[in-house]
Amino acid sequence: MKKLIVLLSVIMTGLSSTNLSAQEVGTVSVSGEGIVNVVPDQVIIRARVEHEGSTAQEVKQQVDTDVQKIFQYLKKNGIDDKHVKTEYLNLNKQYNYQTKQSRYHANQSISIKLVNIKDYEKIIAGLMESGLNRLDGISFTSSKEKELLAEARKKAMLDAKQKATEYASALGQKIGKAVSIYEDMNAGGHYPMYKTSMMNAEADGAGGPTIALGEMQISTKINVKFALLD
Template identity: 50%
Template structure:
């Protein structure tokens, strides 16, 4: 009796294994998810430069201007975490025409403005504080993490739809995902609306709108392998 029961269990197990698909083939696809958003933040890159014959004087001039710039930014409510020195440089230059040397002091500062309505006032104030070069601006969104999550879901749905279409053309079906990988982009941030390096010779006039943030893309790409039945 026990032997008969054991044979019956083995028979049922064999039948169940035969009926359970065990796919080894996969269909590999990529998916892309895009979310469009209007930027609500801007990063301004400015530079302070001074030149002269005396290194101490040049450095002191630069330091005074930078101090004025930082004081102005604090007065505008810009937090310390949003102001970063990119580099400080003091170099010796040879003038071929006069056969003499001069010195140039440079300091680059990156400023993140989290309220675009303050952009004009901040830019004008920076010019009045003594900055003499604007290296460019770049836009971003405070909702980037949440929007990336949305883009990932869209990318997965896009990949699933592609895999389903491939499988149905072969009268087959897709199963669970065997592997998922996200395409790593070098720069996943927003592209600058403009980027320029210009010498500022005069103060900007107020009452004008000079910033056009436009719209930026949050894009995610994934590679997915689905089991094929």
């Protein structure tokens, strides 16, 4: 019985030593960033149709009429239905305590994606003629967004590997396999960098630039943990 207890003690001690050794394997944690710049080739227009009147039915009908004209114009000019979306529709009653009268305000917000950025000037002019009376803003995108994000991820991994190698080298060590990889989704993004080509206006005889295309910056940040080797 005593021999069995001693044998078990030796086995448990050996297991504890093995676990301790596994826990003591060194690692180095680093972050890597990947950035890819590209000139955008698509644009998203965010705009509104809004009207004010004395009755809810009146303003709602005015908005509906203009929106129908806009949809017809977009379809006529080859804009696919999947690239046109109603963001929201509002109808509000506003009471004036001085005049003791109510006014109604209705608006509908629309987003339009142009897959050919060269159509921007023509489409904007046509939208205004069709009844659009408020432009809320535009944003640029790229048709190669997925491919560019994949390229940014590769750059981020290589950046992380280089950092880890430098840290390990300073200690006279090398890096092994990656133990864990985590992509920080909050750190990446698509940021316009207004520093390159300009789009010229042809509408109304204007010859100067109306929007700056610039460059989109597609970026991502990755946190990687590497094993350290002696």
